[in-house]
Amino acid sequence: MLHALGLAEWHWATRHCPRCGGSLEPRAAGHELVCTxxxxxxxxxxxxxxIMLVAAGEPSSAEERCLLGRHPRWPEGRFSTLAGFCEPGETLEDAVRREVAEETGVVVGEVTYFGNQPWPMPSSLMLGFHGRALTEEIVLQDDDVEDARWFTRDEMRAQAEAGTLVLPGGVSISRSLVEHWYGGPLPGSW
Ligand SMILES: [Zn+2]
Incomplete structure (x- = not known):
């Protein structure tokens, strides 16, 4: 299903040859477009x-906390892991550090790979990471994130149960990152 959506989006968005501006014809059952x-x-x-879950404090301790942010247009209480696009010539680990710094001012050290999820709306591959924070002061400096907060596991559970924290949906890599860090399922989702 995601494959078909991705291909349909690509056909819709790709109308002309980027080299000469000529029109394109499908080949290989639509998996290729050739310039006429x-x-x-x-x-x-x-x-x-x-997309990354950034944590601070002693790993697996009660004081360990993770950083979640919210988009200005989201409904109240909705928070998620931070995310952003990789720039040309940038390693994925550097993209994680740059995005977190740009969006929250938090400095990230160690970055470890978690897993990935195709996101063909329109054509992304989301690569999930865990990051270890070197600083904790939050300085919002990006219009994409209107609020960012640190949550301990206890705060996360209590606020998710109360409905004041609404976490991403069950099939998203964002949810997987949060629950993997938390150590089990959490109540409520978008
Ligand atoms: Zn051409």
Whole structure:
């Protein structure tokens, strides 16, 4: 299903050859588009995006806390892991550190890979990471994040039960990152 959506989006968004502006014809059951002018083929692409759960404090201790942020247009109480696109020439680990610094001012040290999820709306591959914070002061400096907070596991559970913290949905990599860090299922979702 995601594959078909991704291909449909690619066909919709890719109308002309980027080299000569010629029109494109589908080949290989739509998995390739070939320019009728210069013959150059086009293939579907995925843009890498990073999504990360950043934690601070002694790992697995009661004081350990994780950083979640919220988008200005989200309903009240909704928080999620931070995310952003990887820039050209940037490693994924550097993209994690840059995005967290840009959105919250928090400095991230160690970054470890968690897992990935295709997100073809329009054409991203979400790469999930755990990051270890070196600083904890939050300085919001990006219009994409209107609020960011640290949550201990106890605070997360209590606020999720009360409905004042609404976490991402069950099939998202964001949910998986949060529950993996938390150590089990949490109540409530978008
Ligand atoms: Zn062409």
């Amino acid at each position: 002018g210069c013959g150059r083929p086009q293939f579907p692409r995925s843009d890498p995006a990073v």
